[in-house]
Amino acid sequence: MHNESLKSQATFPPKSTEPRPEHPPEVPLAIHDLTVAYHRKPVLWDIELNIPEGKLVGIVGPNGAGKSTLLKACLDLIPKTSGWAHIYGKPYKKARHLVAYVPQRESVDWDFPVSALDVVAMGAYRRLGWFRRVTKEESAKALHCLEQVGIDHLADRQISQLSGGQQQRVFLARALMQDAELYLMDEPFAAVDAATEEAIVALLRKLSDQGKTCLVVHHDLATVTTYFDWLVLLNMRVVADGPAETTFTRENLQKTYGGKLNLLEKAAEALRHTIN
Amino acid sequence: MPPFQDILEVILLQNYNTRLVVLSTTMLGIAAGLIGSFLLLRKRSLMGDALSHATLPGVAIAFAVMVSLGGTGKSLPGLLLGATLSGVAGILTMLLIRNTTRLRDDVAMGFVLSVFFGVGVASLQMVQSLPGASAAGLESFIYGKTASMVQSDFLLIAIVAGVASLISLALLKEFLLLCFDDAYASAQGWPTLALDILLLGLVTAVTVIGLQSVGLILVIAFLITPATAARFWTQRLLPMLLLSAVIGGISGWLGASISALTPNLPAGAVIVLVAATLFLISMLFAPERGVFPRIFRHARLRKKVDRQHFLRAAYEVLESTADGEKVANVPFDLSRLLDKRTWTPHQLKQILRTARREDHIESTGPGKILLSEPGFGEAARVTRNHRLWETYLINYADIAPSHVDRDADLVEHILGAELVHELEKYLDDPHLSPPVPPSPHPLADA
Numbered sequence: 262m263h264n265e266s267l268k269s270q271a272t273f274p275p276k277s278t279e280p281r282p283e284h285p286p287e288v289p290l291a292i293h294d295l296t297v298a299y300h301r302k303p304v305l306w307d308i309e310l311n312i313p314e315g316k317l318v319g320i321v322g323p324n325g326a327g328k329s330t331l332l333k334a335c336l337d338l339i340p341k342t343s344g345w346a347h348i349y350g351k352p353y354k355k356a357r358h359l360v361a362y363v364p365q366r367e368s369v370d371w372d373f374p375v376s377a378l379d380v381v382a383m384g385a386y387r388r389l390g391w392f393r394r395v396t397k398e399e400s401a402k403a404l405h406c407l408e409q410v411g412i413d414h415l416a417d418r419q420i421s422q423l424s425g426g427q428q429q430r431v432f433l434a435r436a437l438m439q440d441a442e443l444y445l446m447d448e449p450f451a452a453v454d455a456a457t458e459e460a461i462v463a464l465l466r467k468l469s470d471q472g473k474t475c476l477v478v479h480h481d482l483a484t485v486t487t488y489f490d491w492l493v494l495l496n497m498r499v500v501a502d503g504p505a506e507t508t509f510t511r512e513n514l515q516k517t518y519g520g521k522l523n524l525l526e527k528a529a530e531a532l533r534h535t536i537n
Numbered sequence: 538m539p540p541f542q543d544i545l546e547v548i549l550l551q552n553y554n555t556r557l558v559v560l561s562t563t564m565l566g567i568a569a570g571l572i573g574s575f576l577l578l579r580k581r582s583l584m585g586d587a588l589s590h591a592t593l594p595g596v597a598i599a600f601a602v603m604v605s606l607g608g609t610g611k612s613l614p615g616l617l618l619g620a621t622l623s624g625v626a627g628i629l630t631m632l633l634i635r636n637t638t639r640l641r642d643d644v645a646m647g648f649v650l651s652v653f654f655g656v657g658v659a660s661l662q663m664v665q666s667l668p669g670a671s672a673a674g675l676e677s678f679i680y681g682k683t684a685s686m687v688q689s690d691f692l693l694i695a696i697v698a699g700v701a702s703l704i705s706l707a708l709l710k711e712f713l714l715l716c717f718d719d720a721y722a723s724a725q726g727w728p729t730l731a732l733d734i735l736l737l738g739l740v741t742a743v744t745v746i747g748l749q750s751v752g753l754i755l756v757i758a759f760l761i762t763p764a765t766a767a768r769f770w771t772q773r774l775l776p777m778l779l780l781s782a783v784i785g786g787i788s789g790w791l792g793a794s795i796s797a798l799t800p801n802l803p804a805g806a807v808i809v810l811v812a813a814t815l816f817l818i819s820m821l822f823a824p825e826r827g828v829f830p831r832i833f834r835h836a837r838l839r840k841k842v843d844r845q846h847f848l849r850a851a852y853e854v855l856e857s858t859a860d861g862e863k864v865a866n867v868p869f870d871l872s873r874l875l876d877k878r879t880w881t882p883h884q885l886k887q888i889l890r891t892a893r894r895e896d897h898i899e900s901t902g903p904g905k906i907l908l909s910e911p912g913f914g915e916a917a918r919v920t921r922n923h924r925l926w927e928t929y930l931i932n933y934a935d936i937a938p939s940h941v942d943r944d945a946d947l948v949e950h951i952l953g954a955e956l957v958h959e960l961e962k963y964l965d966d967p968h969l970s971p972p973v974p975p976s977p978h979p980l981a982d983a
Contacts, residue, residue, distance in 0.1 A: 336724045354726075362724040369718045373578065374774045383714055387725045392707055419772035435721075 286350025289314050289359075289443045289474040290335065294344035297327070297334045303342065304330050306498045312491070315472045317465055319479045319489035319505070323518050326496040328478040329365065332445045336362055348443060357387070361441035363432050365448050371421045377431045378403050378416040384438025406434040411460050426457030433464060444468065444475040451480065462488055482531035485509055539798045547794045555797040557691040561698075562750045562789035562808065566759065568698035569747065570785025571705045572739045573760035574767065574778050578716040579736060583643065584631070586757040587650040588737070589744045591627020593657025593753055595619035596678050601664045610664075611674070613690045613749065620678075620745045627653050628737060681752030681805025694746045701742045702782070704735075712736060713774055750793065752805035759809060763788065766816040769823035784819075788812035840891065847888050848897065848916035849923060850877035851908055855916075866913040868905045921964075928963045929956075 285291075288311050295308035305327040312318055320328050333339045335346040337353050348356035361384070381403040382395045389395065395403075407413040410430040415423060420431065429449055436444055449461055465475050465488070479485060485492065485505065492508040494500040494517045501513040546552040550559055576585050599619025604610040627649045634645040661675055674682075705712065714722045715732045723729045740760065747756040767781035792808030824830045854873045855864050875885060889906070892898050897912030908916060 333720075338720055338723055357724075357726045360724075362721060364718065364720050368720060370580075373717050374768065374772050374777050375713070375717065376773065379713075379774070380717070383718070383721070386710060386714055387727075389710070391711070394710065 286347075287314070288312065288347075288349070290346065290348060290476065291350070292331075292335070292344070292346045295331075295334060295341060295346060296343045297330055297339060298342045299339075304497060305334065308344070308499055310493065310499060310502060312474060312476060312493075314474055315469055316474055316491040317469045317489050318474070318476045318491040318493060319485055320476060320493045320495055321479055321482065321485055321517070322495035322500075326517075328495055329447050331495065332362070332447055332476065332478065335445065336360070358439075359442045361436035361439040361444050363436045363444065363446040363449055366425065366429050366432060366451065368447075371423075371428060373420060375420060376417050377407060377412065377420055377423060377427075377434075380420060380431050381406050381434045381438055384435040387439075403434070403438055406437040407431070409437060410434045410464060424454070426453040429453050429457060430460065433461065437464075442473055444473060446475065446477045448478050448480065450477075450484075482514075485531070544794075544798060547797050548791075552797075555794070557686045557688065558750065558797065559790055559793045561686065561691050561694040561746075562793040562804070563786050564695050564698040564789070565743065565747050565750065566763070566785035566787070566789025566808075567782045568702045568705075568785075569743050569756075569759045569789075570763040570767070570781035570783070571702050571778055572736075572743050573762075573785070574764040574781045575705060575712045575716060575736055576740055576760055577764040577768075579733075581737075581740075582757070582761050583646050584628070584737070585740050585744070585760055587631060587646040587653075588624050588628055588741060589748075589753045589756045590650045590657075591630075591653035592620035592624040592745060592748060593654055593678065594660055595621065595623025595626075595657075596675060596748070597657060597660035597664050598623070600675060601660075601667060604664070604667055609671075614693055616675075616678075617693070617745050617748065620748055621741060623653065623657075624741050624744065628741075677752070677803075678748045679752050679754060680803040681748075681750050681755060681808070682803060690749075697742050697746045701739045705739060706778075708732075708735070709775070709778070750789075750804050751808055752803065755805040755809045759785065759788070759805075759812060762809065762812040762816050766812070766819040769819040769826045771825055784812065784815050788815065843884075843888050844891065844895070844897075845919050845923070846878055847874070847892055848912070848919045850874050851906070851912075852916040852920040853877065855908075855913075864917070866908050866910070868902065868907040871904050871906050874906070924964055925957060925960050928960045932960070932963065 290312040292308050292310040297305040385399040489505050492505045493502040496517045500517045501508050550556045599616050600610040603615050631645045631649045719729050744756050763781045763785035767777045771777050788811040792811040796802050796804035796807040899907040899909040
C-alpha cells in the first residue's frame with residue numbers, strides 16, 4: 262500500500278519539461294505554466310502562451326505588468342519559479358542560436374569606449390567563440406546590418422555621440438547580426454524619433470515577411486493595431502492573446518488596465534482612434 | 538637631492554639593488570593598467586578597494602603560521618598566499634551580505650573594507666609580540682616599500698603580472714561584452730558569473746603582487762588611475778587598454794625609481810602620485826575628452842557661429858538695400874548690423890576685428906562698412922547654405938536632423954547635388970514655398 266503510493270508519486274505528475282500536445286514543437290515560443298517571483302512576490306502567474314511563427318507580436322500591458330520579466334524569463338536571465346518556455350520545442354539553453362535579444366536601451370552605459378560597429382559585431386561573438394577576434398567577414402556583415410537600419414554612415418561613431426534613436430538602431434542591428442528566428446525586443450520604440458520608429462516598423466515587417474517571429478514589448482496603445490498582427494495583453498497573467506483585430510477590444514483593455522482610470526481613458530481614446 | 542649620476546643609474550636600471558624592484562613595479566603597472574581598465578568599465582572600482590583592504594589579516598595570519606612552523610615568517614610567497622586567501626574571503630563575505638540581506642552593494646563593501654582592515658591592523662599588532670620572531674617590516678604592506686628584492690620574489694611578481702596581462706588581452710572580447718552589456722552576454726550563453734569571478738581573480742592577483750611595493754591602501758589607485766587617465770585620450774577600447782598599460786608602466790617605473798633615491802618616501806605614495814600627475818595632464822589636455830581642448834573647441838565654435846552670423850547679417854542688409862535688384866557689394870551703416878542680431882556694440886567690435894583679420898572687410902569709414910570681394914562671396918555662400926538647410930528642414934523634417942550640418946562648407950557634399958538642385962528650386966520660386974526670411978526669425982512667421 263505504502264509502496265504503491267510512492268510509485269504513483271513517481272509517475273504523477275508527469276515531467277514538466279516534456280512538451281505537451283497543446284505546445285507543438287514547431288511553435289517559435291511556447292510557454293507553459295510559467296510563474297516568476299521576485300522576493301517571494303510573484304510578478305508573473307501561470308503564463309500559458311503559444312506564439313505562432315512569422316507573426317509580429319506586441320506585448321502590451323500597464324507598468325509593472327511583467328512584460329520585460331516575461332522576456333527575461335524566456336531568456337533564462339531570471340529564474341523561473343515554475344513552468345517552462347520552449348523555443349521550437351527546445352529549452353532555451355539548447356536553442357540560443359535561434360533567439361536574438363534586444364534589451365532596453367537604458368540598460369547599458371552608452372559612454373563606453375566602443376563604436377557603433379563594435380556593438381553590432383557583438384552579435385557575432387557567440388558564433389566566433391572563445392578568444393577569437395572579430396573577423397573581416399563579420400565586420401563587413403556588421404556594416405551590412407547597420408545599413409539595414411539606415412545608419413551605416415555612423416559605423417565609426419562612438420556610441421555616446423549617437424542620438425537615442427540611433428542607439429536603438431544599433432541594438433537592432435546587433436540582433437540582426439545573430440541571424441536568429443525569434444526576436445525578443447524590450448521596448449524598442451521607447452523615446453525614439455519618428456524616423457527611427459518608422460525604420461524599426463519597416464524592419465519588423467521585413468523580418469516577419471522572411472518568416473521570422475518578433476515579440477515586442479510595446480507601450481503606445483494608439484499604434485498597437487497598426488504595428489502588430491498578434492497581441493498578448495499582459496497584467497501579471499495573460500489577459501488575452503490572439504490576432505490583433507479580435508484581441509484589441511475595449512473589454513480586454515479594461516481587464517488589462519483595470520481601475521487605472523487615466524490609462525483606461527487613454528486606451529479608450531486610442532480605441533476610438535483606431536476605429537475611426 | 539641625490540647626485541645626478543645616481544638618478545641616472547636608478548632610472549636606467551643600471552643599479553643592481555634597485556633593478557629588480559623597479560622592473561617588478563613596472564610590470565605590475567602594466568598589468569594594473571590593463572586589468573584596471575576592465576575593473577573601471579565594469580564599475581567595480583570600490584569592490585577592488587574592499588578587496589585590497591581585506592588582504593591584511595591574511596598577511597598577519599600567514600606570518601604567524603610560518604613562524605609557528607619554524608621559519609622567519611618573512612617569505613614573500615607565503616605572505617602573498619595568505620593575502621590572497623583573506624582577500625577572497627573578503628569578496629565572499631561581500632557577496633554573502635549582498636545576496637542574503639537587502640543591504641545595498643556599497644554598504645556590503647564598506648563593511649568588508651573596514652572590518653577586514655581593522656582585523657588586519659589588530660592581528661599585525663598581535664603577531665609582533667610573538668616570541669622568537671620579528672614582524673618589523675610587515676607594516677610596509679600597508680603603505681608599500683621598495684625594499685631590496687630577492688630574485689625568486691621578482692620572478693613570482695613578474696610571472697603573475699605577465700600571466701594576468703596576457704589573460705586580460707586574450708579575453709578582450711569576452712570582457713568587453715561583460716562590461717558593456719552583461720544581460721546580453723548571458724542571453725548569448727556566455728558564463729557571465731565565471732567571467733566576473735575571473736576578472737575579480739585577476740584584480741586579486743594584481744592587488745596581491747602590488748602589496749609589497751605599493752601597499753594595500755594605494756593599490757586601488759594604481760588599478761584605477763591609469764585606466765581613467767587613458768579614457769581621456771581615446772574613444773576605443775584597445776587604444777585605451779594599451780595607453781592605460783603604458784601609463785601604469787611609467788608610473789611604476791618612475792615612482793619606484795624616485796622612491797629608491799629618496800629612502801624616506803614610501804614607494805606606494807610616489808607611484809600613485811606619478812600616476813595622478815599623468816591623470817591630471819590627461820584630464821586637462823587630452824584632445825579627445827580633456828578639459829582645455831573642450832573649452833577651446835567651444836570657443837572656436839562660437840567664433841565660427843559669430844562669423845557666419847555677421848556675414849549673413851551683412852548680406853541680408855545688402856539684399857534689402859538692393860531692393861529686389863541684383864545684390865551688389867556697397868558700403869552700408871554699421872547700425873543696421875546691430876538691428877539684425879542681439880550683439881552689444883562691444884561684441885560687434887570684436888566680430889568686426891576678426892572679420893578684418895580674415896580679410897572679409899575692405900574698409901570701414903566712420904560708422905560705415907564695406908565687405909571685401911572674398912568677404913562678399915563668402916557672405917553670399919553662407920547665406921545660401923543657411924537657407925538651403927532651412928528649406929531642407931522644412932521640407933524633410935521627418936528625416937532631416939541627423940543629416941543637418943549648418944557648418945558644412947558645401948551642402949552638396951552631404952545632401953548630394955540632385956537634392957540641392959531640388960532645394961534651390963524651392964528657394965528661388967516663391968510659389969513653391971514662402972521664402973526663408975532674414976535670420977533670426979520665429980518659425981511661425983515664415
